[in-house]
Amino acid sequence: MTADTTSTRELWSIDARDPRKVWAALKPALDGTGAAILPHPASPSGLPETVPANVAVIVETSGSTGRPKRVMLSAEALKASAAASDELLGGPGQWLLAVPAHYIAGINVLARSYFAGTEPVMMSTRDFTAATFVEAAAQLTGERRFVSLVPVQLARLLESEEAVAALSTFQRILVGGQSIPAVLLAAARARGLAVSTTYGSSETSGGAVWDGTPLPTAQVRLVDDRIEIAGPMLAEGYLDDPRRSAFSFRLQDGVRWYRTDDVGELVDGVLRVRGRADDMIISGGVKVSIAEVETAVRSLPGQADAVVVAAPHPEWGEAPVVITTHAIDLDVVRQSVATQLSSAAAAPARVMLIDEIPLLSTGKPDRLALATVVLK
Known part of the structure; x- marks a missing residue:
């Protein structure tokens, strides 16, 4: 119609x-x-x-x-x-x-x-x-x-x-x-x-x-x-x-x-559903879904609101980065994500702690703003 x-x-x-x-x-x-x-x-x-x-x-x-x-x-x-x-x-x-x-x-x-x-x-x-x-x-x-x-x-x-x-x-x-x-x-x-x-x-x-x-x-x-x-x-x-x-x-x-x-x-x-088409990155020559990484991170205690974005990486080209309001050890995140997704390339490169996740009017995370935060 x-x-x-x-x-x-x-x-x-x-x-x-x-x-x-x-x-x-x-x-x-x-x-x-x-x-x-x-x-x-x-x-x-x-x-x-x-x-x-x-x-x-x-x-x-x-x-x-x-x-x-x-x-x-x-x-x-x-x-x-x-x-x-x-x-x-x-x-x-x-x-x-x-x-x-x-x-x-x-x-x-x-x-x-x-x-x-x-x-x-x-x-x-x-x-x-x-x-x-x-x-x-x-x-x-x-x-x-x-x-x-x-x-x-x-x-x-x-x-x-x-x-x-x-x-x-x-x-x-x-x-x-x-x-x-x-x-x-x-x-x-x-x-x-x-x-x-x-x-x-x-x-x-x-x-x-x-x-x-x-x-x-x-x-x-x-x-x-x-x-x-x-x-x-x-x-x-x-x-x-x-x-x-x-x-x-x-x-x-x-x-x-x-x-x-x-x-x-x-x-x-x-x-x-694997994630958004524009959320697929190549990290170290391996295709990685940012959405799948985010789902894996959110399964960890206290990380239900965590957001994962892609960021440039000097060795791998691009890599996932976790942005969260609750502190968590990077090694714990990397091991858990790599195990859940059976891919070492999916393991986040770093964790960023911020006071509050910026939101759009729809209530969803403002990923453009968060990507800017990662690049600073």
């Missing part, structure tokens, strides 16, 4: 710091009686007054690097994503919103609630703690309960017995937004928690691949190792950016594919 440019509708910016405002504006946006919305934690600039009539929601995202993208999603795409998700979940239920309402994961929670005719419980994400999560979970009244989290939230909740008890009442816990360390996933499942990993983006209406398997109406393929996704949940394209839209969304043999920024591999139909 491509954007309908023959008619338009108004576009409103909605203050996403209050998820109730997003929820109130999303419902008429989805049923076609209200304006399209762009949830945002600030006041975005350069917005047009109108958008194509079939666009219901715009999600602004910059990913990990690059200039902001404004992804146009139709009500049909969000509905298709919700319907396919319900099929895997065994039917609709009540959702707890625990991620920001301007993230695609947050929009998805609200959209699923709308299409299911249920009322979500919305918690503040600015002071997310185990205690606030437990308090919010206690407000759920539905028998079937679901929640979406990012890995660092799950790690924080596993440290609290009360939070683990609350998590055990959920029929499914979706974890996405970034790669989840294998040890964290294993720890959650060892506690009996029904955790599923999700992979997707704003361009795919959120998670289109669960536990390595595409949603029932989605397709996944690899083109030169680059992951591509097709299905009715794809976005219309990018707002006021036809060139980028044409590059990322391509029609082939009657199927419209979204070309992601990630590389991966398919083994018996199961997708394994």
Whole structure:
């Protein structure tokens, strides 16, 4: 599907710091009686007054690097994503919103609630703690309960017995937004928690691949190792950016594919994401995935927020560098990463300790800023 440019509708910016405002504006946006919305934690600039009539929601995202993208999603795409998700979940239920309402994961929670005719419980994400999560979970009244989290939230909740008890009442816990360390996933499942990993983006209406398997109406393929996704949940394209839209969304043999920024591999139909295409480096003549190194580092105690970037190295050309707010011995990191990835070339060259990890408006690490820090 491509954007309908023959008619338009108004576009409103909605203050996403209050998820109730997003929820109130999303419902008429989805049923076609209200304006399209762009949830945002600030006041975005350069917005047009109108958008194509079939666009219901715009999600602004910059990913990990690059200039902001404004992804146009139709009500049909969000509905298709919700319907396919319900099929895997065994039917609709009540959702707890625990991620920001301007993230695609947050929009998805609200959209699923709308299409299911249920009322979500919305918690503040600015002071997310185990205690606030437990308090919010206690407000759920539905028998079937679901929640979406990012890995660092799950790690924080596993440290609290009360939070683990609350998590055990959920029929499914979706974890996405970034790669989840294998040890964290294993720890959650060892506690009996029904955790599923999700992979997707704003361009795919959120998670289109669960536990390595595409949603029932989605397709996944690899083109030169680059992951591509097709299905009715794809976005219309990018707002006021036809060139980028044409590059990322391509029609082939009657199927419209979204070309992601990630590389991966398919083994018996199961997708394994290796990381961003531009995160692959050559260190000492060996290809190394920065994303895989970061996942390995984050599996170490106290390193859930650590970030790994590439930096020039006088001997190896490039090498991974760990940036963290919690001190850790370099030899410990090198040995652990080399063992986990079965590659000495993947071992980080150094560890940098900083006071705070700079973040983008999306909540993801600002890798461009961190790369600058490494070069100083």
